[in-house]
Amino acid sequence: MKPTWGALVINWLVLSGILAKPGVLQQIEHLESSNSPLLRYPTQFSQGIIPKQIHSHNDYWRDVPLLTALSYGVSSVEADVWLVDGTLLVGHEAAALTKERTLESLYIQPLLKILRSQNPTNEFTVNQTRPNGVFDTSSGTPLQLLVDMKTDGAATLPFVLRAIEPLRKAHYLTTFSNGVLTKSAVTIVGTGNTPLEGIKALSPRDIFFDAPLTGLVNSNTTWDATLSPLASVDYEVAVGWNGIGNITDVQSASITSLVEQAHDLGITARFWDTPGWPRQARDNVWKQLLRSGADWLNADDLQAASNF
Numbered sequence: 001m002k003p004t005w006g007a008l009v010i011n012w013l014v015l016s017g018i019l020a021k022p023g024v025l026q027q028i029e030h031l032e033s034s035n036s037p038l039l040r041y042p043t044q045f046s047q048g049i050i051p052k053q054i055h056s057h058n059d060y061w062r063d064v065p066l067l068t069a070l071s072y073g074v075s076s077v078e079a080d081v082w083l084v085d086g087t088l089l090v091g092h093e094a095a096a097l098t099k100e101r102t103l104e105s106l107y108i109q110p111l112l113k114i115l116r117s118q119n120p121t122n123e124f125t126v127n128q129t130r131p132n133g134v135f136d137t138s139s140g141t142p143l144q145l146l147v148d149m150k151t152d153g154a155a156t157l158p159f160v161l162r163a164i165e166p167l168r169k170a171h172y173l174t175t176f177s178n179g180v181l182t183k184s185a186v187t188i189v190g191t192g193n194t195p196l197e198g199i200k201a202l203s204p205r206d207i208f209f210d211a212p213l214t215g216l217v218n219s220n221t222t223w224d225a226t227l228s229p230l231a232s233v234d235y236e237v238a239v240g241w242n243g244i245g246n247i248t249d250v251q252s253a254s255i256t257s258l259v260e261q262a263h264d265l266g267i268t269a270r271f272w273d274t275p276g277w278p279r280q281a282r283d284n285v286w287k288q289l290l291r292s293g294a295d296w297l298n299a300d301d302l303q304a305a306s307n308f
């Protein structure tokens with residue numbers, strides 16, 4: 001584009017010191033059009049995204065699993081895994097499985113890639129003891145990955161343990177070892193058919209157990225955050241209020257007491273199977289849960305939950 005006479009005159013006035021230096025907007029424009037290394041922020045993958053206590057229910061249903069959730073700041077995702085001929089396939093039911101969509105390809109490899117970019121190794125990071133997580137605005141917030149085992153738990157667990165080895169090797173996994181819980185970038189929690197005894201026996205432990213929220217007290221298991229950072233329950237069964245009209249005192253008290261039981265043990269509480277429709281009812285239930293201290297919004301509509 002040919003500069004206008006006006007621009008040439010202004011340039012001349014600036015260069016000859018008659019006019020002040022270019023203003024801040026002109027300087028920004030100039031820098032943006034340059035290729036300056038000053039402008040490339042190193043860990044910009046999730047720049048500006050605020051993590052939220054939202055659980056992406058059946059995350060693999062979305063066109064782009066994991067990344068779509070992260071783009072909304074969702075800090076918990078769920079993958080249903082099926083052990084088929086030695087491979088961990090991801091999908092809701094048998095008809096939804098393909099050879100390409102594996103725990104490895106949809107979750108482990110993308111996470112490795114993101115975490116490597118958030119954790120450059122150089123002279124500035126030599127003293128860093130804990131890896132950064134996926135969220136640049138809150139590098140200490142772990143991503144919770146729920147692995148919902150759909151096939152036999154005892155058979156599936158060893159394959160999941162093997163699949164997460166690259167994350168383990170890079171020290172990206174929250175681990176309980178020698179009595180110490182060390183948080184890292186990703187906290188893996190087994191649910192579905194995950195075998196409790198198998199998880200208890202892990203030492204060190206880097207897969208945790210999704211505890212039964214209605215079975216934390218008077219249990220034969222000593223529940224705590226080193227075994228279960230998360231406890232869940234079917235909302236429909238445990239509470240049942242459909243979000244229309246007033247919640248009863250009994251329903252409201254059952255949410256509060258379940259949340260308290262979890263929190264007393266240092267465990268977070270999640271209610272799944274909350275109403276999805278009508279929208280007003282869904283929102284009323286979410287509001288009630290948050291008011292009562294529930295830690296996670298279990299969501300199918302991530303956009304709605306993140307705008308909540």
Ligand SMILES: *[C@@H]1O[C@H](CO)[C@@H](O)[C@H](O)[C@H]1NC(C)=O
Nearest residue numbers: 122123124125126127128129
């Ligand atoms: C790392 O720690 C060493 C020893 O305390 C110190 O000399 C060095 O300046 C530190 N480096 C950075 C980047 O903080």
Ligand SMILES: *[C@@H]1O[C@H](CO)[C@@H](O)[C@H](O)[C@H]1NC(C)=O
Nearest residue numbers: 214215216217218219220221
């Ligand atoms: C605890 O274990 C005993 C003995 O195995 C069993 O009878 C009981 O039902 C168990 N209680 C719970 C709450 O699981």
Ligand SMILES: *[C@@H]1O[C@H](CO)[C@@H](O)[C@H](O)[C@H]1NC(C)=O
Nearest residue numbers: 243244245246247248249252
């Ligand atoms: C619902 O609760 C509100 C506020 O406590 C009360 O004013 C209203 O009468 C209640 N509605 C019904 C149908 O009980």
